[in-house]
Amino acid sequence: xxxxxxxxxxxxxxxxxxxxxxxxxxxxxxxxxxxxxxxxxxxxxxxxxxxxxxxxxxxxxxxxxxxxxxxxxxxxxxxxxxxxxxxxxxxxxxxxxxxxxxxxxxxxxxxxxx
Numbered sequence: 068x069x070x071x072x073x074x075x076x077x078x079x080x081x082x083x084x085x086x087x088x089x090x091x092x093x094x095x096x097x098x099x100x101x102x103x104x105x106x107x108x109x110x111x112x113x114x115x116x117x118x119x120x121x122x123x124x125x126x127x128x129x130x131x132x133x134x135x136x137x138x139x140x141x142x143x144x145x146x147x148x149x150x151x152x153x154x155x156x157x158x159x160x161x162x163x164x165x166x167x168x169x170x171x172x173x174x175x176x177x178x179x180x181x
Contacts (some may be wrong), residue, residue, distance in 0.1 A: 072101045092128055095119035096135040103142065113142060133159050133171050140178045153179060 075098045082091055099115035102108040116139035123132035136159050143152035160175045 072098070072104075075101060088122065089126075092119045092123040092126065092131040092135065095122065096131070096138060099135070099138060109142065109146075113139060116142070129159075129162060130171070133163070133175060137171060137174050137178060140175075144178060144181060149181070 075094060079091070079094055079098060082088060082094065095115045096119040099112040099119065102112035102115060116135050119135035120132055120139070123129070123135060136155055140152035140156050143149070143155070156175050156179055160172065160179060163172055
């Protein structure tokens with residue numbers, strides 16, 4: 068897992084240098100997921116998820132935004148931060164008028180009811 072984390076972090080740095088940030092929200096989310104494999108990096112993972120959510124919002128990428136929010140909400144639920152998870156997900160979930168049966172919206176719905 069260390070090798071995968073190194074590759075993703077190098078890729079993030081390269082993208083930041085070159086300025087081609089189209090896929091950066093998803094890359095930051097994946098980086099957060101990889102950081103979660105080590106319990107010493109949970110705060111860092113949360114920061115990556117927040118960065119992904121913010122960048123997705125700026126890009127208008129609602130699909131990537133809900134994916135990162137789901138990952139962050141799962142981390143919050145695992146840490147018994149139920150209200151934080153709900154406050155994060157509910158406004159995003161409400162923005163979707165279509166696609167209620169997609170995997171990410173089903174996941175969000177499940178997290179909102181836990």
